[in-house]
Amino acid sequence: MSEAIKYGPAKLLPGDQLHITASADTEPFWEAAREHRLTACQCADCGHFRMPPTPVCPECSSFRKEWPTLPGTGTVFSFAICNRNPVTGEPYVYVPVVIDLDGAPGARLISNVTGCDAEDVEIGMKVSVEWTPINEGWVLPNFRKV
Amino acid sequence: MAWANQDKTAIVGIGATDYYVRGQSYPRTVYDMACEAILKACEDAGISIKQIDGFAYYSGAGAGYTGKLDSGTFMEMLGMPHISYSATLTSGGGGSVGSIGLATAGLMNEDCTYCVSLMTLQQLPGARLGTVFGKMSTDPENSFLQPSGLVGPGHLMSVLARRHMHLYGTTQDAFGEVAMATRANTWNRPKAVRKKALTKEEYDASPMLADPLRRLDFCLETDGAVAVITTTRDRAKDCRQKPAYVHAVAHGGRREWGRAFTWYGMPDPYFASSGHEFTANRVWDQSGLTARDIDVALLYDHFTPMVLMQLEDYGFCERGEGNDYVLSGKLRYDAATGKGVNGGVPVNTHGGNLNEAYIIGMTHVVEAVEQVRGNAISQVKDCEFALATGGPASLPVSSLILRSA
Numbered sequence: 444m445s446e447a448i449k450y451g452p453a454k455l456l457p458g459d460q461l462h463i464t465a466s467a468d469t470e471p472f473w474e475a476a477r478e479h480r481l482t483a484c485q486c487a488d489c490g491h492f493r494m495p496p497t498p499v500c501p502e503c504s505s506f507r508k509e510w511p512t513l514p515g516t517g518t519v520f521s522f523a524i525c526n527r528n529p530v531t532g533e534p535y536v537y538v539p540v541v542i543d544l545d546g547a548p549g550a551r552l553i554s555n556v557t558g559c560d561a562e563d564v565e566i567g568m569k570v571s572v573e574w575t576p577i578n579e580g581w582v583l584p585n586f587r588k589v
Numbered sequence: 590m591a592w593a594n595q596d597k598t599a600i601v602g603i604g605a606t607d608y609y610v611r612g613q614s615y616p617r618t619v620y621d622m623a624c625e626a627i628l629k630a631c632e633d634a635g636i637s638i639k640q641i642d643g644f645a646y647y648s649g650a651g652a653g654y655t656g657k658l659d660s661g662t663f664m665e666m667l668g669m670p671h672i673s674y675s676a677t678l679t680s681g682g683g684g685s686v687g688s689i690g691l692a693t694a695g696l697m698n699e700d701c702t703y704c705v706s707l708m709t710l711q712q713l714p715g716a717r718l719g720t721v722f723g724k725m726s727t728d729p730e731n732s733f734l735q736p737s738g739l740v741g742p743g744h745l746m747s748v749l750a751r752r753h754m755h756l757y758g759t760t761q762d763a764f765g766e767v768a769m770a771t772r773a774n775t776w777n778r779p780k781a782v783r784k785k786a787l788t789k790e791e792y793d794a795s796p797m798l799a800d801p802l803r804r805l806d807f808c809l810e811t812d813g814a815v816a817v818i819t820t821t822r823d824r825a826k827d828c829r830q831k832p833a834y835v836h837a838v839a840h841g842g843r844r845e846w847g848r849a850f851t852w853y854g855m856p857d858p859y860f861a862s863s864g865h866e867f868t869a870n871r872v873w874d875q876s877g878l879t880a881r882d883i884d885v886a887l888l889y890d891h892f893t894p895m896v897l898m899q900l901e902d903y904g905f906c907e908r909g910e911g912n913d914y915v916l917s918g919k920l921r922y923d924a925a926t927g928k929g930v931n932g933g934v935p936v937n938t939h940g941g942n943l944n945e946a947y948i949i950g951m952t953h954v955v956e957a958v959e960q961v962r963g964n965a966i967s968q969v970k971d972c973e974f975a976l977a978t979g980g981p982a983s984l985p986v987s988s989l990i991l992r993s994a
Binding site for chain 2: 463521
């Protein structure tokens with residue numbers, strides 16, 4: 444067994460190197476994010492949550508959607524520790540995480556986590572949303588250790 | 590219930606180019622390499638290229654990650670008079686061995702008589718797999734993944750490996766043993782890229798690229814082409830080599846796995862799996878076999894943890910016991926006896942994607958054929974059943990059992 448690596452602070456990726464595009468199916472999520480409101484796609488008929496947003500409910504085949512405001516908290520389901528900026532290739536410690544979203548059972552977001560050293564991120568850790576401005580005026584949800 | 594097409598088709602020809610470290614096949618082209626592989630497969634089978642009348646591709650008929658293969662182009666280049674079957678499985682490397690099932694579908698429907706499945710891959714700087722997801726243009730679907738900085742397959746897989754470690758106490762030592770056990774099979778393979786024995790010290794010193802995965806948990810990035818020819822049982826009797834019967838083959842998977850690590854919505858226990866349980870159960874049902882009956886397992890090894898998770902999905906060990914199974918040496922091949930070690934089934938006797946070459950799964954098909962022919966370099970004694978698998982990736986994934994004649 445090798446020694447645990449000391450990475451230091453988990454940083455968010457710089458917003459100016461991040462891009463998203465939206466479709467009619469996904470735009471309500473990103474428009475809410477612009478207002479710093481965390482939502483997830485919910486079936487307006489059976490209440491099933493799904494992320495990323497898709498046109499049809501996989502449970503009841505309804506096309507009707509709702510975009511409820513979520514608490515903005517969640518739990519780390521799994522993660523990786525990366526040590527190079529994916530654009531520049533320079534040393535840069537960031538932690539991509541898969542988050543189980545509170546208030547939206549079954550819905551997950553893939554994001555970055557900050558607010559602690561990378562080696563201290565754990566599965567089951569509680570996190571809360573924070574907002575990162577990115578290109579073209581969009582805003583990305585990231586998460587901070589509670 | 591036994592599959593209706595059990596042993597009714599056979600792989601009769603295999604052909605491959607040299608294997609090149611990423612980019613070093615230049616100035617060759619993907620079609621140049623593909624044509625060499627196809628012609629060598631015809632020669633191996635003892636048939637003329639003019640007898641090939643079917644193509645069964647996978648990975649959306651992709652040539653690596655950026656190019657496309659086209660049957661009309663092959664006909665023009667190779668002088669094939671006509672084709673009556675041209676089909677592909679969707680998605681990526683998950684379907685590699687499933688392409689043999691697609692060939693069988695064409696043969697059993699009497700659409701074609703000799704069917705080629707192949708992959709050709711050239712990773713020039715603009716077409717390198719290691720960074721392919723990061724270079725893809727942004728679209729509404731990947732906008733929920735790409736901004737996280739999970740830009741390479743190794744990043745993506747490390748998130749699954751982490752969950753497996755959390756749920757079952759799996760260790761990085763087991764990932765290292767996958768790399769070391771399969772490296773031990775390449776010292777005498779002329780075409781293998783990594784041949785030098787791997788020590789635990791070297792593994793532990795390998796740079797951490799996406800914690801918990803080190804560089805040596807990642808497979809090779811190589812160029813080259815591999816083609817195989819499938820035909821009917823009757824025609825196989827007239828071919829040059831001993832037939833490798835298609836005993837069972839399946840592609841597909843469950844919704845819970847779906848787009849897998851480009852989605853990350855999988856519930857437990859699917860999240861920390863290889864997504865292969867569904868097709869594994871299909872080939873076991875088709876054949877009446879279990880993991881215990883398999884003589885050699887050629888498991889798609891793009892990343893070491895995915896070998897461990899396949900061992901669980903196929904039932905070589907119970908779910909969650911992959912760590913102990915691997916660490917007890919059961920992946921290893923014993924050249925002195927031609928058998929496994931400690932009651933295990935030898936895994937990746939050709940060195941796999943980690944050590945021999947990575948041609949998106951087709952080298953595993955070649956090794957499965959050589960093992961049931963009885964002329965593999967690291968031959969398993971009395972090899973009757975060889976299992977080969979497609980990549981743990983977005984659906985479809987696939988499973989293949991070949992039987993010796």
